Amino acid sequence: DTAVSQTPKYLVTQMGNDKSIKCEQNLGHDTMYWYKQDSKKFLKIMFSYNNKELIINETVPNRFSPKSPDKAHLNLHINSLELGDSAVYFCASSPLGGQYNEQFFGPGTRLTVL
Amino acid sequence: AQRVTQPEKLLSVFKGAPVELKCNYSYSGSPELFWYVQYSRQRLQLLLRHISRESIKGFTADLNKGETSFHLKKPFAQEEDSAMYYCALRVYNQGGKLIFGQGTELSVKP
Numbered sequence: 001d002t003a004v005s006q007t008p009k010y011l012v013t014q015m016g017n018d019k020s021i022k023c024e025q026n027l028g029h030d031t032m033y034w035y036k037q038d039s040k041k042f043l044k045i046m047f048s049y050n051n052k053e054l055i056i057n058e059t060v061p062n063r064f065s066p067k068s069p070d071k072a073h074l075n076l077h078i079n080s081l082e083l084g085d086s087a088v089y090f091c092a093s094s095p096l097g098g099q100y101n102e103q104f105f106g107p108g109t110r111l112t113v114l
Numbered sequence: 115a116q117r118v119t120q121p122e123k124l125l126s127v128f129k130g131a132p133v134e135l136k137c138n139y140s141y142s143g144s145p146e147l148f149w150y151v152q153y154s155r156q157r158l159q160l161l162l163r164h165i166s167r168e169s170i171k172g173f174t175a176d177l178n179k180g181e182t183s184f185h186l187k188k189p190f191a192q193e194e195d196s197a198m199y200y201c202a203l204r205v206y207n208q209g210g211k212l213i214f215g216q217g218t219e220l221s222v223k224p
Contacts, residue, residue, distance in 0.1 A: 102163070
């Protein structure tokens with residue numbers, strides 16, 4: 001029944017590794033997002049996809065590559081992980097259209113890079 | 115520039131006291147503003163949006179375009195209100211992206 005789910009919930013890895021975080025939503029929404037929450041709890045958007053097309057790409061290192069196989073999934077792949085990538089990553093989704101659409105958030109994935 | 119500012123990182127009040135979490139924004143267009151809340155170990159969830167002019171869990175927020183503010187208020191705080199609160203500005207025609215403030219941690223003491 002979970003609306004927006006993410007896997008894994010926790011991810012601990014070594015510097016230099018490549019890892020992926022998966023996100024799925026069963027709300028039938030057209031738009032999905034990735035946000036990063038840093039150690040100071042500051043939330044910042046990274047990417048947004050609408051119907052599998054990239055529509056927002058903030059200033060994010062190109063080691064981060066989102067992939068949307070279908071509109072219900074938006075995965076985040078990170079290459080050559082660095083210490084500064086340690087954060088909580090949130091996936092979110094919202095319906096297309098309308099001015100005041102709520103974004104529904106996943107539970108977050110806590111990434112720790114050692 | 116589009117920006118949301120929450121000046122208080124931590125706000126600590128006693129149960130039953132009034133609470134006001136400040137939010138100021140900078141945006142050239144007509145703003146869409148939201149308050150999101152993150153309870154301990156839970157996901158971020160929408161608390162209220164300015165267009166609805168509703169009261170959720172006793173919280174209200176009024177958009178003041180003159181002061182470019184969207185402060186969140188509750189007349190009598192409860193311990194279960196303790197959480198992280200984020201003010202967010204939705205940027206229209208940019209895929210609906212939200213710009214968040216830095217967040218304010220509200221701690222309500224018994």
